[in-house]
Amino acid sequence: MIEKRTAIRLSDGRELVYFDETPTHDRGEWPDTRELPPPPPTSQLRYDPLVDEWVAVAAHRQTRTFLPPSDKCPLCPSTPEFASEIPAPDYDVVTFENQFPSFSDRVKPDEITALTDLVPVRPGVGRCEVVCFTSDHNSYFGNLTPARVRTVVDVWADRTTEMSALPGVAQVFPFENRGVEIGVTLNHPHGQIYAYPTVTPxxxxxxxxxxxxxxxxxxxxxxxxxxxxxxxxxxxxxxxxxxxxxxxxxxxxxxxxxxxxxxxxxxxxxxxxxxxxxxxxxxxxxxxxxxxxxxxxxxxxxxxxxxxxxxxxxxxxxxxxxxxxxxxxxxxxxxxxxxxxxxxxxxxxxxxxxxxxxxxxxx
Known part of the structure; x- marks a missing residue:
């Protein structure tokens, strides 16, 4: 169960939230020391008139981190040797805006509005967050205690409430992918939450x-x-x-x-x-x-x-x-x-x- 909630900003302006099971931690003393480029603009949504569906095109995701060694894992707590996405040296559960989001609120001013008369284009306005279930790189969700799962459920509830209230969000989708066979690109136990700008098919x-x-x-x-x-x-x-x-x-x-x-x-x-x-x-x-x-x-x-x-x-x-x-x-x-x-x-x-x-x- 969540005893303390602390929101900070990473060096590129993205939000990170610590959810602690004890109220003793002072997360504000651990700033993000990295020099990061600004977050990418949001994706495009292109309408497919043949099936009445929207498709997101997010070219910046081609460069996302892919199966790094464990000592360079961006989801582990930071160490003196490596600054990760989480500045603190330890954590219970943490969420943060994805560095390579499929949807975000960072809209380019010259956004294209149509490709053809039948294919309108709109910004992929929404939000994508990463949820780290534990600081233990070698664990997985099935090894969590029931008490930690309760904390994760509370985190999902917190983020669903906040993300549902964002302008233009149609639905909120928490999920976890496990295993390289599924397509996981980071082995650290984690899930994601998508706030979609459209209702999914x-x-x-x-x-x-x-x-x-x-x-x-x-x-x-x-x-x-x-x-x-x-x-x-x-x-x-x-x-x-x-x-x-x-x-x-x-x-x-x-x-x-x-x-x-x-x-x-x-x-x-x-x-x-x-x-x-x-x-x-x-x-x-x-x-x-x-x-x-x-x-x-x-x-x-x-x-x-x-x-x-x-x-x-x-x-x-x-x-x-x-x-x-x-x-x-x-x-x-x-x-x-x-x-x-x-x-x-x-x-x-x-x-x-x-x-x-x-x-x-x-x-």
Whole structure:
């Protein structure tokens, strides 16, 4: 749980926030000693009229840091030998603006407004933050204590509230990528939070489905009904406690996919009460350990929070975590090949009920 919150500015003007579990630290005494260039301007959003979607073009991200040695890790605490992104010599949980953001509020004055009559262009206004879960470079989320997970949940809530209030933000998306197989470029345990300027395609599809369901059922929430049906069936339930349920979706796209949802209808992370925040960690840590035990080695995964949008359709949301891996066997990965990448049509190699049984059987 957060006992002290300290915001500072890095040498290039980006914000960094320390979230301490004890109130004794004075973070202001550790300034950023680096000489950094100014942050890059924000990305472009280009509209694809063929599929009614916006695509971000962020060329500056080509130069982002890629798998540095551990003694040059930008997410470790600073040392006399190396000044990292975190000036302090230690920390509990910390967030800061990404040095190579996909979205930001730094808009160029000569921003292009159109490429053709059908392809408008707009600035990628938003915000991208990095969340470091621990100062221990060699740890990972599954090794955190339930108390630290509670702190992280509080941090996600803090950042969701602040980022949702930024001008032009349509939705806030906390997530974690783990493993080089997924595409991780920094090995230090960390996640990210994107504040998008548009509602993402996946969320748009979910909102359309939820709106149709509400219209047909007199206002019922689609995710609440799906969750209730899964709990009643029990076939794909992995684990549960008083406040959360973890289950394999009946129409899973990924070989091993679990959704973790609060049993109470909650719109976003800030709306979770203290009991729900406390109860999340033990359940989530159990699922992560089951993932690693599947093939007796670290499981690459994406852990993605789906929250209600900030504007129209907000009432249709239902907070839930989607955890999935591209590993389909001990020595095989699922690649998004022709059907998935070109057509957006997923083909799963593992029967969801079999995946659920396998995860349940792990002790």
């Amino acid at each position: 996946r969320t748009q599809a979910m909102l359309r489905a939820a709106a149709r369901h509400a219209e047909k059922t007199g206002g019922r929430n689609l995710y609440a009904d799906v969750l209730a049906a899964e709990i009643k069936s029990g076939i794909r339930i992995i684990s549960a406690n008083e406040h959360w349920t973890a289950y394999v979706p009946a129409a899973s796209r990924w070989p091993f996919e679990v959704q973790i949802a609060p049993n109470r209808h909650v719109l976003d992370i800030p709306a979770l009460n203290d009991a729900e925040r406390d109860a999340f960690g033990p359940l989530y840590l159990d699922i992560l350990k089951r993932f690693d035990a599947l093939f007796d080695k670290p499981m690459p995964y994406i852990s993605a929070w789906h929250q209600a949008v900030t504007g129209e359709g907000r009432e249709l949301g239902y907070l839930h975590l989607q955890l999935f891996s591209i590993r389909r066997a001990a020595d095989k990965l699922k690649f998004l090949a022709g059907s998935e990448s070109a057509m957006g049509s997923f083909i799963n190699d593992v029967i969801p009920e079999k995946a659920a049984q396998t995860l349940r059987d792990i002790i």
